[in-house]
Amino acid sequence: MRYLPLTDTDRTAMLATIGAASIDDLFADVPEAARLDGPIHGLPNHASELSVERHMAALARQNTVAGDVPFFLGCGAYRHHVPASVDHLIQRGEYLTAYTPYQPEIAQGTLQMLFEFQSQVARLLGTDVANASMYDGSTACWEAIGMARRITRRSKAILSSGLHPHYVSVANTMAKYTGDTLETSLPTLAADTDIDALIAAIDDDTSCVVVQYPDILGRIADLTPLADVCHAKKALLIAVVTEPVALGAITSPGEMDADIVVGEGQSIGVGLQFGGPYVGLFGCKEKYVRQMPGRLCGETVDADGKRGFVLTLSTREQHIRREKATSNICTNSGLCALAFSIHMTLLGEAGLRGLAELNHAGASAAADRLAQVPGVELVTPVFFNEFTLKLPREARPIVRELADRGILAGVSLGRLYPGEDALENGLVVAVTETTTAEDLETLATALQEVLA
CATH class of the missing domain: 3.40.640.10 (Type I PLP-dependent aspartate aminotransferase-like (Major domain))
Structure with missing residues (x-):
């Protein structure tokens, strides 16, 4: 949260120094249609610091926390253990x-x-x-x-x-x-x-x-x-x-x-x-x-x-x-x-190679297991820790249903390429050293149930 220590007198003096009549003058270059014409609907004009902290904490509790659920997201941002x-x-x-x-x-x-x-x-x-x-x-x-x-x-x-x-x-x-x-x-x-x-x-x-x-x-x-x-x-x-x-x-x-x-x-x-x-x-x-x-x-x-x-x-x-x-x-x-x-530095060359081996081994096991789910096809036979599956129907609603079950199953290609029918059945799955065997079995079982 920002702490604003300036008084009305301070702000008036600062505006006078730069030759502005009001704070609104500072936004003259912003198109009028893009400016708010009043307070944001539904928000109070002010609140105590304690009440704001409580409110923000309550909002944060609505997030799905990566470490609390099976996590298979990747596509450019990966969950690894940070010491x-x-x-x-x-x-x-x-x-x-x-x-x-x-x-x-x-x-x-x-x-x-x-x-x-x-x-x-x-x-x-x-x-x-x-x-x-x-x-x-x-x-x-x-x-x-x-x-x-x-x-x-x-x-x-x-x-x-x-x-x-x-x-x-x-x-x-x-x-x-x-x-x-x-x-x-x-x-x-x-x-x-x-x-x-x-x-x-x-x-x-x-x-x-x-x-x-x-x-x-x-x-x-x-x-x-x-x-x-x-x-x-x-x-x-x-x-x-x-x-x-x-x-x-x-x-x-x-x-x-x-x-x-x-x-x-x-x-x-x-x-x-x-x-x-x-x-x-x-x-x-x-x-x-x-x-x-x-x-x-x-x-x-x-x-x-x-x-x-x-x-x-x-x-x-x-x-x-x-x-x-x-x-x-x-x-x-x-x-x-x-x-x-x-x-x-903590990893060193040997540590990085060992971490890479863990990632690849986990991803290989995941690809083999998920390819056993009826209707699922492995698209990428050669990969590191991320591979693509072709599902029997559109992947995006399947990912949503699995998320509702508390499983972050991967990234659907329909999300990355909206409107492209040829890609909508694709699901990109990432596996790192943070993925457990239990996580994999949970995903495989749930995916089979959703596709049944």
Whole structure:
């Protein structure tokens, strides 16, 4: 809750200073139709702090809590166990900031953490360099498309049908103002990815190809042939990773010669949090580093020869001339990046690989069990911790009925692609180390009852 300490006299003086007659004058640019003409209906004009806390707590109790019910949701946001030590350490004074440190002489702890974060992300994604994070995976994806335009001086991007539709939506919104042409299509409920179609679509006007790995249906493809054709046509390959835990088990996109690798880091160290804040990952080949948006922390020595850390590159309009900036939204999510880095440090390479093995083993068992339910077909035979099922009828009402039974069964493709009849029977199921055998059996039994 906000605490507003200003008196009427304070507000009047502030308005007079800026030359406004009333607070309403500050909203003159907002269309009148979008403004409230009075109090919000049904809400009291004021209430005590205690009564507001009680009311909000009562509303919160209506939520379905992930840890209290079987949970199989994924599609870009994943429920993993976050050690209690992560929350403890991010609150230490030498680290605690939600944003970027501007004074290196008093922010060495945060800067060193960001330097370590960059090292971890670069190794995870298989890239030469990584920046100090971005807002989230979807905006990082768009920034990569813009970066490809600057490098290739072309403006046609080919987006895989397996790219998350929310990422596609963000890219389409931004492209309205940049002149980029985005080509994409819808996925099909089939085991094969669209790699061959992407290869066939690349021409001399293509700036980049954007492919998700694993894709929205959980499918995993070898990106090497796609990278080879992209480079033959002088286009860039951009890989999007929404589940970084997968890179503990499968080859990283950088190792398959992707030029830019972006992703969402939420599943390592950052809870679901009702959709945010999250943390965007961004890495690329070293030769493109000066076109990379965001900030880059570097290691140096001070006047006494002692090791120190600084912001090396800040290619943002806040720091340099607007026309030279790579982006004006390329901040970094400092607190979430810190949580990511702490969790990665606690895991280490062996721990991450072990976590990935747990996820894959659990998902494999779940796929086998759910495919035994009459009428259910497994669409994706090769996957990491997320796979797609084809149900005998529309998945969306089935998901709703299972939710009413206290089971969060997955994400229906009808929700992601409304109005697309060919996809409405698809159900994307995610399994992590937090999923128990009892959870799986509960889902399988309930699904069979609902479909009967």
